[in-house]
Amino acid sequence: MKRIVAVGASVVALAVWAGCSSDDDDGDSAASSTGTGAGGSSAGGQGAGGDPTPAESCVRPGDHGNSKGIGEYCTPGGGECEPFPEAALCLADVGQTQWFCAQIGCDVTTDCGEDAGCELNPGGSACIPCSCDDQTAQCQAGAGGSGSGGTGGTATGGMGGAGGAG
Numbered sequence: 404m405k406r407i408v409a410v411g412a413s414v415v416a417l418a419v420w421a422g423c424s425s426d427d428d429d430g431d432s433a434a435s436s437t438g439t440g441a442g443g444s445s446a447g448g449q450g451a452g453g454d455p456t457p458a459e460s461c462v463r464p465g466d467h468g469n470s471k472g473i474g475e476y477c478t479p480g481g482g483e484c485e486p487f488p489e490a491a492l493c494l495a496d497v498g499q500t501q502w503f504c505a506q507i508g509c510d511v512t513t514d515c516g517e518d519a520g521c522e523l524n525p526g527g528s529a530c531i532p533c534s535c536d537d538q539t540a541q542c543q544a545g546a547g548g549s550g551s552g553g554t555g556g557t558a559t560g561g562m563g564g565a566g567g568a569g
Contacts, residue, residue, distance in 0.1 A: 461535035462503040471516035474532030475504040489516075490530065506530035511540045518545075 455478070456463060468475030472487025479495045484504035495502040506513075507529050509521035515530035520539025522531050533542035 456502050457500040459500040460502045462501065462532065466503075468504055468532065469516040469518050471506070471519070471530075472504045473506055473516055473519040473530045474534065477502055477504050501531075501535065503532065503535070515541055518542075 454464060456476075462474060462476050464476055466474065466476045468487070468490065472484060472490035475483055475487065475490065477483035477493035477495055479493070481493065481495075484491050484493045487504055490504040490506045492505050492507055493502070494505055506515065507527070509515060509528045509530045510523065511521060513521050513530065515521055518533045519530050520533055520536070520541030520543075522529055522536055522539055531539070533539070533545070536542070
């Protein structure tokens with residue numbers, strides 16, 4: 404059982420805030436893209452020439468999302484989610500430690516695409532990759548499975564279907 408990501412009210416609130424505000428007074432947000440001001444600095448790598456992705460992120464550089472872009476690796480201000488209208492929010496742009504494209508606002512009937520599901524929390528919801536949280540209803544529905552038997556005419560029957568991603 405994998406449960407890495409919890410997307411909730413803070414992501415939804417940050418998404419709304421990011422859409423309404425361009426000021427960053429505390430200087431420590433990964434969403435800041437100006438990097439200007441006395442003593443200010445922009446987010447940097449974790450070590451000399453290292454990967455800047457937070458250790459907590461379940462998506463790493465080079466990882467790709469599904470056909471809707473959910474789970475596509477992204478960086479603060481990098482624009483990697485722009486080609487995906489259904490997953491246009493890069494969580495890194497709103498100060499989250501998960502650096503991937505997500506669709507904000509979903510429910511159990513939302514089609515998040517292959518290998519993704521809707522993380523539901525009291526304060527909000529988002530489509531996220533099953534590789535980050537396989538406990539969503541859609542990821543649970545796609546897990547496992549017995550497949551179907553073969554057609555008649557053979558002595559051995561058919562093979563079972565492939566299990567779900569885990």
